Amino acid sequence: MALHVIVGKGPVGTTTAELLAARGHRVRVLSRSGGTSTDTVEHRRVDAADAEALTEAATGAAALYNAVNPAYHRWVTDWPPVASALLTAAERTGAVLVTMSNLYGYGRPTGPMTPESPLAATDTKGQVRVAMWHEALAAHEAGRVRMTEARAADFVGPQVPPAQSHLVRQLATLRRGRRAWVVGDPDVARSWSYLPDVAATLAVLGTDERAPGRAWHVPSSPPRSQRQALADLAGAMGVPPVPVSGIPWPVLSAVGVFSPMMREVVDVRHQFDQEYVLDATATTETFGLTATPWPQVVAATAGAPVASRV
Known part of the structure; x- marks a missing residue:
């Protein structure tokens, strides 16, 4: 099976790594602190802002996943070098870049948010995410990289x-x-994205040729x-x-x-x-992904x- 490289070993990176490994893929997780490798998941110590190190670690990968999670108050300083390094590594290796994102870029919603909703954020963090998206999309449209993005609501x-x-x-x-x-x-009313559904969406975006070139919403339970x-x-x-x-x-x-x-x-x-509600109709219609039923989400979370x- 293909090699999948995940940058970040927080909840999203770890859950996605476990899912990809369970499906038989080779999985490599990169993080600043490294980790203990197992028979199914390899861990390496790599700085996500180091394009050279990322390129070396992602060489031969089918997909490169951005599951980095900078401190909330450091997005302005920490995201740009990481996003740039990941784009560089994706371009050099040919791996499809799959970015884990959120709904911040839409700004104040006027109804349920779809991937086609205007990226109208006026707050600082939303503008950071919008800038990352536009830079990656421009690289995709120029033929330099293949990229896609998953956007989720608040995690549960x-x-x-x-x-x-x-x-x-x-x-x-x-x-x-x-x-x-x-x-x-x-x-x-708010949407809530169940972390296993987030991981399932990322795994599909990294393995389905229909994914690159646009953003996709994570199927989430009714608000x-x-x-x-x-x-x-x-x-x-x-x-x-x-x-x-x-x-x-x-x-x-x-x-x-x-x-x-x-x-x-x-x-x-x-x-x-x-x-604050998302609409993931396109994801469901294209890939057949659906949200885990809310009672199951609640039972798992409560446990x-x-x-x-x-």
């Missing part, structure tokens, strides 16, 4: 650390029966508000629902004076004060070991 699933999921971080709160304080309006999703999780955990309240934006802004992470959250307030994630 037992594989996701609390810091990377608005739902997983509340599991301990639900278990204790305390009020859940959430970012934004707890009653607006649920944060209040509804937390009630669902509580039910799956066998505990009563808890009160759910939105943290006032002035409080978040005040915390942001001291917390770079919280400043970035306030900067994308538009993602939390109205419906995450709470004690080890707080």
